[in-house]
Amino acid sequence: ALSEWKRLAELRHDQAGLAIADAREKGFAVGGLQGMWESEFPVRKDMFDHGSGSAYELAEICAALGKTKDSEDYLQIAFDRRESSVLTGDYTIVALTRDPLFQQLEAQVREKLAE
Numbered sequence: 001a002l003s004e005w006k007r008l009a010e011l012r013h014d015q016a017g018l019a020i021a022d023a024r025e026k027g028f029a030v031g032g033l034q035g036m037w038e039s040e041f042p043v044r045k046d047m048f049d050h051g052s053g054s055a056y057e058l059a060e061i062c063a064a065l066g067k068t069k070d071s072e073d074y075l076q077i078a079f080d081r082r083e084s085s086v087l088t089g090d091y092t093i094v095a096l097t098r099d100p101l102f103q104q105l106e107a108q109v110r111e112k113l114a115e
Helices: 003-011 015-049 053-062 066-079 083-088 102-115
Strands: none
Touching: 003 015, 015 102, 053 066, 053 083, 066 083, 066 102, 083 102
16 A cells, blocks of 8 residues: 555655655554654644644554544644545544544534535
């Protein structure tokens, strides 16, 4: 999957995607899945800090790394920004979906969608 991610970024001429792919590859090679998340986080955080990243993706990475408070903070930002992953239920990190704040925000999304 990592090589496919990189190839897709190359085909799209997506520099940010290539930076993420490189970080993932290097991190995975050194420390497996945990290393991949640790290596990917600063790349995604830099993108977020410069206005082009996703708070939801940072919430997922923080959840995967066991950084619950950071995960909740980014999740709240993603909810406030109405990022599509929060609104559509694109949940890939199980630890995130077990978080009480996540469950509360998910209920709010369902309530709003039902209106």
